[in-house]
Amino acid sequence: MPKYYPVMLDVRQRSVIVVGGNTVAAEKTQALVSCGAHVTVIAPELCTPLQEMAERSEIVWRQKVYERGDLATAFVVVAATNDSQQIEDIWQETQERGQQVNIVDVPARCTFIVPSILRRGQLTIAVSTEGASPSLAKRIRQQLEQQFPPAYEHYLQLAAVVRVYLRQHQVSYDERDRFFGDYFASEILQLLAQGAFGQAISQAAALLRAYGITVPESTLFEDMGFLAHSAVTSTSA
Structure with a gap:
């Protein structure tokens, strides 16, 4: 399997679409909003953190099930869904449009993966196992938090x-x-x-x-x- 090429992506003022309204989608959405992205969430229902973000107008909520054609405006697409047909439809649409896509826990249907991130102001440390074990990447990042204090x-x-x-x-x-x-x-x-x-x-x-x-x-x-x-x-x- 080829190694991933690490990059830092500027999503400020860019349109990002998140498909899914669960807690995983909320985690991805919060990270994107904190980096300045304009996030639209497509989901029939939202978990509490996403509902609160929508109420604060931090995101746009399209209250619907994803359908082909919904991703037309996206610079980046992130999907948190277990629906196999939906996963394939999202993958096909993003590939037709040349969009970057991350489908959580489905590395075969991702053009990029998201590392576990430690931030200390302008210092960003990203830990990736290239999809082999995100849970292990998280624990390595937690260990690094002790070596790189808030100071x-x-x-x-x-x-x-x-x-x-x-x-x-x-x-x-x-x-x-x-x-x-x-x-x-x-x-x-x-x-x-x-x-x-x-x-x-x-x-x-x-x-x-x-x-x-x-x-x-x-x-x-x-x-x-x-x-x-x-x-x-x-x-x-």
């Missing part, structure tokens, strides 16, 4: 801030690579995990100075935004 969100945010100054000062690629080696080896992540934003930003400022760039710590605070300010205030109070 990684601010860790990457601060890294993005200092990277701007490195580029502004035309620091070479090799020097930037060495800088982030030092950044990775520093105590910045541990300090952020402890809520010690002030000390973390002080270390980042010191690292920049070691590479010939002077940025006031107050400026780094501002660049980190209100969330960092709030954390510093709460930990120093």
Whole structure:
């Protein structure tokens, strides 16, 4: 069996159709909405989470059984159904239209599969067993959650801030690579995990100075935004 080619798909402002109204469909729908997709759910009935999303106008609900022709507007199609005839009809329609389709738990009728995902701000870690065992992929992802704590969100945010100054000062690629080696080896992540934003930003400022760039710590605070300010205030109070 050929290996899957991993990609990150931009579904923002794109039309996605989900066929099915069960809890699995709800899980897929919530993930798509959180990524900015315009989701239409086709199902005669909806589970409670989907009903609530429809009531909040987060999705469009077409209260009907799927029929051929319903997928015409879709950029991506996701189906959560056990109806074998419906599965074949969805597969045939998407193939005729050249659409990307994922039919849950039927890898033979998928042009893409969805990995188990861990997000920490701008950090995304995807775990896939290429359909061999989604449950095992989930457990591996849960294990990774311990290795990549929530502090990684601010860790990457601060890294993005200092990277701007490195580029502004035309620091070479090799020097930037060495800088982030030092950044990775520093105590910045541990300090952020402890809520010690002030000390973390002080270390980042010191690292920049070691590479010939002077940025006031107050400026780094501002660049980190209100969330960092709030954390510093709460930990120093």
